[in-house]
Amino acid sequence: MALFGLIEYKDASPEVRAVYDDIMATRKTDWINNFWKALAHDPVTLKRTWEDIKQIMGPGALDPLTKEMIYLAISISNGCAYCSASHGVAAKGKGMTKEMFAELLAIVGMANQTNKLADGYRVPVDEVFQNLF
Amino acid sequence: MALFGLIEYKDASPEVRAVYDDIMATRKTDWINNFWKALAHDPVTLKRTWEDIKQIMGPGALDPLTKEMIYLAISISNGCAYCSASHGVAAKGKGMTKEMFAELLAIVGMANQTNKLADGYRVPVDEVFQNLF
Amino acid sequence: MALFGLIEYKDASPEVRAVYDDIMATRKTDWINNFWKALAHDPVTLKRTWEDIKQIMGPGALDPLTKEMIYLAISISNGCAYCSASHGVAAKGKGMTKEMFAELLAIVGMANQTNKLADGYRVPVDEVFQNLF
Amino acid sequence: MALFGLIEYKDASPEVRAVYDDIMATRKTDWINNFWKALAHDPVTLKRTWEDIKQIMGPGALDPLTKEMIYLAISISNGCAYCSASHGVAAKGKGMTKEMFAELLAIVGMANQTNKLADGYRVPVDEVFQNLF
Amino acid sequence: MALFGLIEYKDASPEVRAVYDDIMATRKTDWINNFWKALAHDPVTLKRTWEDIKQIMGPGALDPLTKEMIYLAISISNGCAYCSASHGVAAKGKGMTKEMFAELLAIVGMANQTNKLADGYRVPVDEVFQNLF
Amino acid sequence: MALFGLIEYKDASPEVRAVYDDIMATRKTDWINNFWKALAHDPVTLKRTWEDIKQIMGPGALDPLTKEMIYLAISISNGCAYCSASHGVAAKGKGMTKEMFAELLAIVGMANQTNKLADGYRVPVDEVFQNLF
Numbered sequence: 001m002a003l004f005g006l007i008e009y010k011d012a013s014p015e016v017r018a019v020y021d022d023i024m025a026t027r028k029t030d031w032i033n034n035f036w037k038a039l040a041h042d043p044v045t046l047k048r049t050w051e052d053i054k055q056i057m058g059p060g061a062l063d064p065l066t067k068e069m070i071y072l073a074i075s076i077s078n079g080c081a082y083c084s085a086s087h088g089v090a091a092k093g094k095g096m097t098k099e100m101f102a103e104l105l106a107i108v109g110m111a112n113q114t115n116k117l118a119d120g121y122r123v124p125v126d127e128v129f130q131n132l133f
Numbered sequence: 134m135a136l137f138g139l140i141e142y143k144d145a146s147p148e149v150r151a152v153y154d155d156i157m158a159t160r161k162t163d164w165i166n167n168f169w170k171a172l173a174h175d176p177v178t179l180k181r182t183w184e185d186i187k188q189i190m191g192p193g194a195l196d197p198l199t200k201e202m203i204y205l206a207i208s209i210s211n212g213c214a215y216c217s218a219s220h221g222v223a224a225k226g227k228g229m230t231k232e233m234f235a236e237l238l239a240i241v242g243m244a245n246q247t248n249k250l251a252d253g254y255r256v257p258v259d260e261v262f263q264n265l266f
Numbered sequence: 267m268a269l270f271g272l273i274e275y276k277d278a279s280p281e282v283r284a285v286y287d288d289i290m291a292t293r294k295t296d297w298i299n300n301f302w303k304a305l306a307h308d309p310v311t312l313k314r315t316w317e318d319i320k321q322i323m324g325p326g327a328l329d330p331l332t333k334e335m336i337y338l339a340i341s342i343s344n345g346c347a348y349c350s351a352s353h354g355v356a357a358k359g360k361g362m363t364k365e366m367f368a369e370l371l372a373i374v375g376m377a378n379q380t381n382k383l384a385d386g387y388r389v390p391v392d393e394v395f396q397n398l399f
Numbered sequence: 400m401a402l403f404g405l406i407e408y409k410d411a412s413p414e415v416r417a418v419y420d421d422i423m424a425t426r427k428t429d430w431i432n433n434f435w436k437a438l439a440h441d442p443v444t445l446k447r448t449w450e451d452i453k454q455i456m457g458p459g460a461l462d463p464l465t466k467e468m469i470y471l472a473i474s475i476s477n478g479c480a481y482c483s484a485s486h487g488v489a490a491k492g493k494g495m496t497k498e499m500f501a502e503l504l505a506i507v508g509m510a511n512q513t514n515k516l517a518d519g520y521r522v523p524v525d526e527v528f529q530n531l532f
Numbered sequence: 533m534a535l536f537g538l539i540e541y542k543d544a545s546p547e548v549r550a551v552y553d554d555i556m557a558t559r560k561t562d563w564i565n566n567f568w569k570a571l572a573h574d575p576v577t578l579k580r581t582w583e584d585i586k587q588i589m590g591p592g593a594l595d596p597l598t599k600e601m602i603y604l605a606i607s608i609s610n611g612c613a614y615c616s617a618s619h620g621v622a623a624k625g626k627g628m629t630k631e632m633f634a635e636l637l638a639i640v641g642m643a644n645q646t647n648k649l650a651d652g653y654r655v656p657v658d659e660v661f662q663n664l665f
Numbered sequence: 666m667a668l669f670g671l672i673e674y675k676d677a678s679p680e681v682r683a684v685y686d687d688i689m690a691t692r693k694t695d696w697i698n699n700f701w702k703a704l705a706h707d708p709v710t711l712k713r714t715w716e717d718i719k720q721i722m723g724p725g726a727l728d729p730l731t732k733e734m735i736y737l738a739i740s741i742s743n744g745c746a747y748c749s750a751s752h753g754v755a756a757k758g759k760g761m762t763k764e765m766f767a768e769l770l771a772i773v774g775m776a777n778q779t780n781k782l783a784d785g786y787r788v789p790v791d792e793v794f795q796n797l798f
Contacts, residue, residue: 001257002254002255003253003532004254004364004531006257033259033261033262034256034257035251035254038251038254038255038256039250041368045250048455049247049250052447052451053243055443055447056236056239056447060236061235061236062202062233062236066199066202067240069199070203070240071240071243071244073203073206074206074210074240074241074244076781076784076785077207077210077211077781078210078244078245078248079345079610079611080247080251080252080345081258082251082252082256082258082262083244083247083248083251084784085259085262085263085265086259086262089261089265092265097194098266098573100195101265102194102574103189103194104203105577105781105782107189107200107207108207108781109581109778109779109781109785110186110204111203111204111207111216112207112777112778112780113182113185113774113778114186114774115207115213116741116742116770116773116777117172117182117770117771118168118216119213119741119749120741120770120774121135121136121168121171122135122136123135123167123215124134124135124139124167125167125215125219126166126167128166128222129166129215129219129221130218132218132221132234132403133225133234136664136665137664174763174767175767175770175771177587178767178771181587185580185584188576188580189580209386210382211744212385212477212479214388217385217386231403231440235444238383238387238441238444239441241382242380242382242448245379246378246379247375249342249343249374249375249378250371250375252342252345252350253374254371255347265535265536266535266536268520268521268523269519269520269797269798270520270797299525299527300522300523300524300525301516301517304517304520304521304522305520307520307630307634310720311516311634311637311638314717314720314721315512315513318509318713318717319509321709322509322713323506326498327501327502332465335465335469336468336503336510337506339472339473340472340473340506340507340514343473343476344476344510344511344514344611346513346517346518346611347524348517348522348523348524348528349510349513349514349517351524351528351529354528354531355527355528355531358531363460365460366460367532368460369455369459369461369466370461370469373456373466373469373470373473374469374473376452376455377469377470377477377482379448380452383434383438383444383448384437384479384481385479385481386402387401387434387440388400388401389401389433389481390400390401390405390481391480391481391484391485392432392433392484395481395487398484398491398668398669399491399497399500399669475648475652476648478744478745483652497706504649504653504710507648507652508646508648508649508652509645511647511648512641512642513641515608515637515640515641516637516641518608518616519608519616519637520637533787534787535785535786535787536786538789565791565793566788566789566790566791567782567786570788581778581779581782584775584778585775592764592768593765593767593768594734594765594769598731598734599768601727601731601735602735602738602769602772603772603775603776605735605738605739606738606739606772606780607780609742609743612779612783613790614790615779615780617791617794617795618791618794620794620797621794621797624797624798630798631725631726632726632727633797633798634726635725635726636727636735639721639722639732639736639739640739642718642721643736643740643743644739644743646700646745646748647740647745647748649700649704649714650700650748651745651747652668653703653704654666654703655667655699655700655703655747656666656667656671657747657750657751658698658750660698661747661750661753662750664750664757664766665757665763665766
């Protein structure tokens with residue numbers, strides 16, 4: 001159960017409802033997932049977090065599916081069950097197939113392995129890798 | 134400095150050279166980056182790791198750029214300086230622009246934030262998120 | 267269920283009871299929480315861990331509430347469900363309100379975000395930040 | 400060196416300068432630390448991150464020193480060198496003494512230890528710990 | 533429940549069965565644990581992961597029990613419930629007693645503590661520790 | 666440089682010297698490594714940490730080399746450069762060969778990979794793995 005329970009739309013304050021309305025309008029859905037209903041106990045954090053997500057996951061240089069898959073990959077790597085489940089479904093909704101998910105997961109696993117090998121062998125960064133842009 | 138030093142091609146055993154050759158042929162380059170030169174002290178791990186990477190990062194359901202960016206995102210999230218540098222350059226070589234990198238980084242940061250919020254508020258997984266496929 | 271079960275006072279050896287007695291006396295309570303009952307299978311670790319906690323969380327330069335909130339923040343950040351629950355209640359018992367908890371959680375989330383941004387952008391430590399005292 | 404270099408005030412765009420001005424006004428200082436100068440390459444992330452920090456670390460239920468110490472504790476626990484250095488100095492500026500820092504660090508270490516013990520022994524959450532408020 | 537369900541031997545494709553057969557032959561058992569049945573949805577990852585594990589955990593310079601205990605220690609430290617359970621039983625099957633497990637767990641906890649203390653105090657590596665071999 | 670500098674024996678208080686003396690006597694060496702010299706700024710933490718380590722790493726059910734290798738594996742997995750270096754040399758001093766180290770590192774990498782795969786595929790714990798002893 002959520003730490004403080006989940007705040008449904010009908011029980012929400014006007015400021016919380018305003019965020020819920022914007023979430024539904026932005027996502028073109030008619031429901032609110034539990035993450036927001038749990039955060040609604042702290043309306044300031046609810047609003048800030050939603051506006052951040054909306055900005056970061058909105059139109060940009062990366063396409064929406066790639067964004068969701070990066071979010072999903074981090075969530076799995078961090079072991080966040082809720083975020084892995086919600087961003088998994090979001091990524092699927094934007095086109096992620098089962099095959100793409102399996103490859104994503106293989107990369108998450110492999111990266112976690114080589115991250116440790118690189119650290120363990122104390123590999124110095126190649127000259128040519130030192131500047132990215 | 135690498136823990137055991139870096140093994141250059143000219144000093145490598147035939148089995149290590151065979152891996153180096155395959156890396157260069159696969160990547161169409163004429164040099165080997167430090168990660169492999171450090172792993173070469175354990176030829177079995179060198180070969181296994183290379184073959185794994187080659188398989189995972191090879192053609193599949195995800196395009197090569199997306200694969201590199203997922204690898205990069207995990208490496209940054211895990212704080213692996215070497216992997217962040219090398220996969221950053223690899224992703225750039227496959228088309229990642231500075232704007233795309235900035236968005237990737239913003240997502241890594243945001244995911245790390247909401248992963249903690251979801252756990253901290255003990256948000257239960259929505260019924261509709263429980264099955265992915 | 268705990269890995270080896272939980273050892274109740276009535277079933278405990280004299281050395282385990284001595285630790286339980288000290289926990290109850292120090293905390294002015296008449297019960298023992300599961301963490302200690304699980305550790306009691308290894309009386310040496312039980313005693314060492316309790317004495318460490320007692321020393322670290324005892325009177326010092328930081329007030330008891332601040333200590334509990336730091337402990338809680340780390341536990342949430344690490345995703346330890348048991349420790350988040352137990353130190354949450356302990357912090358509440360020392361004065362943490364729901365508003366304080368919400369702010370603590372917001373800071374945990376934000377720190378996890380900027381930790382990744384600082385690493386991702388490879389921000390060099392400012393000269394003026396290099397020495398703390 | 401920062402990944403994309405550091406953007407100084409004199410070289411900054413008007414939108415970046417506006418954030419820098421707000422940072423200096425809010426913190427009552429006349430300089431900008433490297434974190435913001437590195438983020439300035441992505442003005443949208445710069446502005447969002449600053450506004451988030453300003454809101455989260457601003458006046459609230461927790462006093463400013465406690466907020467900084469929680470931020471610092473997480474940063475140390477996550478191994479973020481930059482954040483540990485900058486929030487260490489910030490906490491000191493708000494009253495953290497060397498003794499308080501040593502206690503904070505002891506708690507960070509202890510929490511990381513018991514987090515693993517609780518997980519390792521699979522300790523079930525006590526009934527009385529299941530609800531926080 | 534596993535994300536995509538578990539693939540039993542009787543429902544498996546020939547390539548999956550070939551891996552299952554090798555697992556059972558190598559481990560001299562007549563059953564397959566859930567990890568492999570879950571991975572079987574991605575036969576390429578199933579085969580690669582099994583062959584990696586078989587190579588890494590096979591005969592070498594470290595004895596089988598030590599290998600299992602290192603695997604177990606990492607799994608507990610990372611909070612992977614499945615891996616902690618499966619490698620715990622595997623280690624027990626190779627000779628790990630309850631006393632050995634308790635010591636292993638104490639080391640995992642202590643290492644997590646001192647890792648943070650060493651980072652927090654920014655301890656420079658002693659000259660004599662800089663080279664391992 | 667260490668956060669507060671390193672306290673040498675000649676500059677140490679009697680209580681710090683007592684710990685240093687015990688470290689040298691226990692380890693049969695005539696020098697103190699930097700970790701303790703850094704912790705000496707907090708004599709209470711110095712004494713507690715040393716006594717914990719002495720107890721945990723002392724004679725028990727696991728042999729000294731296995732203990733050191735578990736400590737080392739966790740330290741590498743956590744990315745603690747100091748601890749990886751110091752426990753690497755300690756393990757070598759107790760018999761770890763280069764081949765053993767390479768295998769240890771391969772296991773650390775593999776465990777980090779499969780930990781993520783098991784979580785990502787949400788593998789349920791097999792009935793037979795649920796109880797360890």
